Amino acid sequence: MLFFSFFKTLVDHEVTVELKNDISLRGTLRSVDQFLNIKLDGVSVVEEDRWPHLASVKNVFIRGSVVRYVHLPGAAVDTALLEDATRRGKWCRGLF
């Protein structure tokens, strides 16, 4: 649950989601669920020249399984807390 827990804190922050098909979408994270499906608002495509057909897309729902990377806003991440959360996760679950 750590990833879910983590991404929940990024709601309303600007993230860049890089998909496995090389498309990168930048937008405001609207919501995320247990499967790390992602909803983005105010979407803009990073390389608009390459993906002109996405130029008019304003919001997207991204299935979690097609995400390669999520570029995080560094300021919104509390590293120490994340470290502790990771340690905690190691205690109790093992998975994630």
Added chain:
Amino acid sequence: MSFFGFDATLPRDRGHPTNAPGFGQAPDPFAGISRGLEDNDDDAIDFEETYDGLGDNLDETDDAFNDDTFGGGDGSQKPVGKDFDFFGQTAKVSDAINEEQLLFNRQQPPPKSVSAIAASPRETQAKPLKTGYEKYKQPGNIPDLQVNESLWGAPSKKTTATAKVGEEEITHQRHHSASRKKMMSLEEVEAAMRSKKPVAKVAPRQPPTAAAPAQQQLPSAIPLQQQVPAPPAQQPQMIPQQQLPQGPRFPQPSRTEMPVYAAQQPPQAVHRQSVTPTHTGASRPPPPPRQILQNPNRQQQHSGPRNLPYQQPAPSVIPGGLPPHASLAPLPQQLLHLSEEERTAFLIEDAKRAKRNHKIHLLSKDNGLMTPQDKNFITRIQLQQLVTATGNPNESGTDAALMEDFYYQVHNQIRGGPRQNPHQPLNSFAQTYLFRTDGTPGGVAGRRQHRGGDNHMQRMEQQVQRAVEASKARPKNNQLVLEGSLGKISFSNAKTPKPLLNFKRTEISNDPNRPHHAGRGPQSAFSAGDRKSVLHAIEQAYDTLMQIEDHERYMPLLTDGSDPTVVQRHMEWKQKMQNLNKKLWEELKIMDPIVPDAASPHPFIAFLSYAKGKKAIPRIFRHIDQDQRVIILTMIVVFLGSLDVVRFAQLQPGELQLPTAVREEVELFSQAVMPSLFAYVNEAPLNIVVGLLGIIWERVNVQAIAKTKIGLGILTMFFSRGELIRQAGDGDEREWESWSAMYNRIFDTLESCLGQIFPPSINSAEDMYVWQFLAALGVGATPEQQQRLVMAVKDRVMETVNQSKTLPPEMGTQKLGNVNLFMRSIGLDVGLLG
């Protein structure tokens, strides 16, 4: 009886006069005409004359049950019983709906058209007797049934009134209706006898509870009978008839039919009841009006001049039974007195109203289907689903939530993100991290949500809580291995997705035989030079640290006069805390022997050489006592020279800046470790300060550490503390002597290199710590030492002052301020320099 379309009712009707010359017969003016004494009465053109009598030969002994079999019956096609209609039963809760229906039906021309019936009354008369399947042709819904009610009721009256039909038929019809009435009454009597004592005389107008549906509209019939002036002669007849509706007139057949009707038409009791006066009052010339009064469906359709006089008593009757009619503005008879315009206006308005009522009725069709309990139940289910999908808002802060959602929960409380439950107080975890990030703890104090006193909501919450707990308990065995199956069936939901990997985890704690522990004890295997083992040691310390922080939350509150169990629990808590503390202390390896000239640094120093080791210090300091703090401080001082932030932080010749990694470590150290040390030193007594300075003097290359930020910082810390103690007037003479001796020695050592302790670039604003150190040094210096101090740094002072003039005002003032910090400590001011 209606199976072949024969008029099976005839024999019964025929037999009736002979068998039942009772009171019921006299009021019937047509009885003598149609039937006379015998079947072959020929007073009039009779259907009987054309009848070949074949029907008489039929074996009709069991005909009474035909209705059971075929569902037919006299006129039964029209008022199909409603007792199968559960919606109808429910809807009855409010009379309003029925009344709306009546209203509506009154407005709508009957679908099968009255005109058709009026045109060929005979045909319609015959219809009821026909097949018994009629009711299947009727639309099943209730409003239509109501329409038919008016259909069948009306024409018979109309024919009576207009006398266009054969009298015999009329009589027949009337008998027919009379028999219906009687059957109904018997049912009521029986029901009454069942429910009440047999001795009680039960009037049909007061149907017992069994005839509940009838009861509601019954009152409309009662006043009518009372109000309509009946000939005195008929009065005695009426009353017995009501009390003993099963008159001798219809001895066998009706009696056998009774149960059938009872089963089929309980709701029709109203109509049957309303028929009563018609029959009893049949001798009076115009019977219809009363029926009209009681059957509002016909009021408009058949309101003709003929009916007018008889509607006069209506107003007093109608309000009782049919409020909606009363509420309609002008009554129909009044309507007649209105002008044509007004009438049309009224009718339009009435139609509108009816239309609206109909709409409301359609919309309200499903009203009351669910009881409040049902709704609550559904709401709870929905809540539970919500809860399992998103997590229980009440749950935030509980252990389970923290375990699963630690980062989010704490992060939200620190950063003030969208809290799931804004009333949730910050828990101690959040405070831990808050203090670490030195944010301001906002809104901590007990803002415990005061819940509304809504009992239901509380119950719902409890239920949700229970449901959540139950669903929590379930996933524990979320795999089912069926016997003989090739795989495992696993249950998954959004909260606990199906685990793709499934392996057993060994317990982390207290298992010395775990693989990577095997063959080495934690102590012996630890090597400060081995990055991996150091990191592992750090992690272990963190684990313990978090256990301590966890444990801290469970501290039982101890108040004066707490009861013994609480005290007991507090003691246990304390004991456990001490154990954890001990464990942490061991894991820090701070008491490991100091090996001089060892190849690898001391374990604790190795610990501190990693960023996360540094970060742990402030958290560790919160949970250890003063003795332990001074040990840590001593350890750091002893190994000051080998601390990474000192060792690697000395600029090599020609270097203008430290490597980025080192600078980051230095920054981290001064942010994480120094405040903790400083907090301790600020309370340390003079002897400890002197002792620590002595250690520095003995073990550390003072000139070397003075060229680093951390080294200077620690020296600043001690010197300023000493000065503060001196100003406070604490400490005895001997301590001051040793302090002065120590100060002088260090001053002497440093004097020669005071020019090199500055960072090389004069432009950087980072030389503040140097000025701070110089200030701390200058405050405690003798006048002679101050002179030497000024001499040593004079160049730098002048340089900085001059440069500050070329800088933008803000930076210039800052630089000047730094210099001034030092100048003032020795009683000077940059202003004096011009």
